[in-house]
Amino acid sequence: MSDQAALAAAETAFTASRHLFDQVTDELGSAETAALTHSQLEDLLSSRMREVTRQLFQDHVRLRELTEQRLPEVVDASGVERTRIERGRSRILATVFGKVTVTRIAYRGSGVADLHPADAVLNLPAGMHSHGLAKLAAIExxxxxxxxATERINxxxxxxxxxxxxxxxxxGAACDIDDFYDALVPTPCTDTTTLVVSVDGKGVVIRPEALREATAKAAQVKGGNKMKSRLAAGEKHGRKRMATLAAVYDAEPTKRGVDDIITDPDPREDGDSDDGGQGEGRERRPGPKARxxxxxxxxxxPAAQVVAAAFDQAEHRDPTNRRPWVVLVDGARHQLDLITAEAERRGARVHIVIDLIHVLEYLWDAAWCLHQAGDQAAEAFVARHARTILGGGAEQVATSLEKAARAARLKKNRRKGIDDAIGYLRNKAQYLRYDTALEHGWPIATGIIEGACRHLVKDRLDITGARWGLAGAEAVLKLRALRANGDFDTYWTWHEKQEFARNHQARYRDHLTLAA
Structure with missing residues (x-):
């Protein structure tokens, strides 16, 4: 097409959208519109201008159709040239403004799929819905x-x-998230900055066909629920599949003492404390801040793969393991085994710390074996023992609980809480060195991953009545994590580039010509 013809096409291409816009301005200037309230005007303009914008989009792609020039050579990735063309080949594109028709040249050959280079210029999606609609779907x-989400998008x-x-x-929107994080450049840190890894799990109600094999077999053995109108004891509406979550973050070390965590229930008369004699009234030092x-x-x-991904992210930030790696967990045996095995496989030095809050729960269960419900003395009991554990005395507390149970002459059925606490403290003693953690300024609670479990899983995947397919649950979980990380906009730009590479660039021999 000559320059003069292209200019003429450009002058007439937007006639339809200009006509629609003129209709809107005429309507706004009418007597009927003068009586509308502001909210009625909002509704009117929202409806009318959406159609004007859709027509502008349509007119623009029509202009591209009129000015598209035949390329001298189009060769696919296999080296097969397209020697014939067919003008007027159309496809529907659903955009955020409405549906439009994109018409372009098809390049054809014998026994091979047609190619449409104009689609590459527009970076059209493989399906009907635009990247803008896909982005809205991912967010909502x-x-x-x-x-x-459907209601809001419409x-x-x-x-x-x-x-x-x-x-x-x-x-589809979530398909590049793992690769995106593999390619992301980490924020620089000093060798003293703590690198924290935390792992936890949360069950998601999954449709029967998506259950893990062991869970499906257990459900099959048990059979269906006995009654239609309600559940009997031990019955469930749906079986769960465990979602494994991991967090990795940086934290500048913040040295703290026992008094910064739990106040002494028995303050000394001289005002001294167990933390350098700074006194009961001093301000507590805050813990390390995640960034x-x-x-x-x-x-x-599987959980092992998520743990490996967390270690991949840690290695990405600290390839030579020069920084202190602290792994925070809730003490579940399978998590400890997976983390230990992954660290050994990589030769990584890690410091595993069990969340203090889980230890406190064991102490409270022990306290209710020795105190009546509501007895305020139980609070002091827990505080004293917790302070001892914070000082590195897990074994000391276990021995003290054992003596207290004997002194109280508790029967076997009354001392379960104490026995559980004793077993926990002794079995997990190597992971309860809070004195070392506080001295080095490390975090000792799993608030980050606990919050992630609530935000990523419970607040969305655990909504009432939800029964998930595997693909939908996986995508939503990854998208929520992406948005929680604050990386969605950066990811989306990257994702569209990957879509271009998959849907267009990979189909042609000459990538550079199409990319330009």
Whole structure:
């Protein structure tokens, strides 16, 4: 097409959208519109201008159709040239403004699929829905149910999209998240900055066909629920598949003492404390603050793979293991085994610390074996023993609990809480060196990963009545983690580049020509 013809096409390309805009301005200037309230004007303009914008989009791609020039050579990735063309080949694109028709040249050959270089210039998606709709689906599906996401997307765009399409778009939107984090450059840190890894698990109600093999077999052996109207003892509406979550973050070391964690229930008369004699009234020093937080999770991958991903992220930040690596867990045996095995496999030096809050729960169970319900003395009992444990005396507390149970002459059925606490303290003693952790300024609580379990899983995947398919649960979990990390916008730009590489660039021999 000559320059003069291209100019003429450009002058007439937007006639339809100009006409629609003129209609809107005429309507706004009418007597009927003068009587509308401001909210009625908002509704009117939202509806009218969405169609104007859709028509502008349509007119623009029509202009591209009119000015598209035949390329001198189009060769696919296998080296097969397309020697014939067909003009007027159309496809539908559903955008955030509505559906438009994209018409372009098809390059054809014998026994091979047609190629459309103009699609590469527009970076059109493989399916009908635009990247803009996919982005909205990713955001809204990670916030609430697919039904709510569908309602919000249609209210904003008028796209007429359905819940199944929203779910499919969310699944597609999450496909590059793992690769994105593999390619992300970590924030520089000093060798003294603590590198914290934390792992936890949370069950997700999964449809029967997506259960893990062992869970499915157990459900099959048990059989269905006996009654239709309610559950009997031990029965469940749905079986769960465990989602494993991991967090990695940096934290500048903050040295603390026992008094910074738990106040002494028996303060000395002279005002001295066990923490350098600074006194009861001094201000507590805050704990280490997390920064550059990275969250991940999977309901599809086994726990060992998620632990490996967390260690990958740790190595990405500290390839030579020069920084102190602190692994915070709740004390579950399988987690400890997985973490220990992964650290040994990599030759990484790690310091495993069990969350203090879980230890306190054992102490409270022990306290209720020796105190009546509501007895305020139980609080002092827990505080004294917790302070001893914080000072490195887990074995000392276990011995003290044993003596207290004997002194109280507790029967076997009354001392379970004490026995559980004693066993826990002795079995996990090597991971309860809080004195070392506080001296080095490390965190001693799993608040970050506990919060992640609530935010990533419970607040979305555990909503009432939800029964998940594996692909949908996996995508939503990864998208929520991505958004919690604050990386969504950066990821989306990267994701669109990967879509271009997959859907277009990979189909041609000459990548550079198409990319330009």
């Amino acid at each position: 599906a990670s916030r609430g149910s697919f039904a709510e 209210a904003v765009t008028g796209a007429g999209i359905g819940p199944r399409q929203v779910q499919e778009l969310a699944v 550059s937080k990275w969250l991940t999770g999977s309901v599809d991958d």
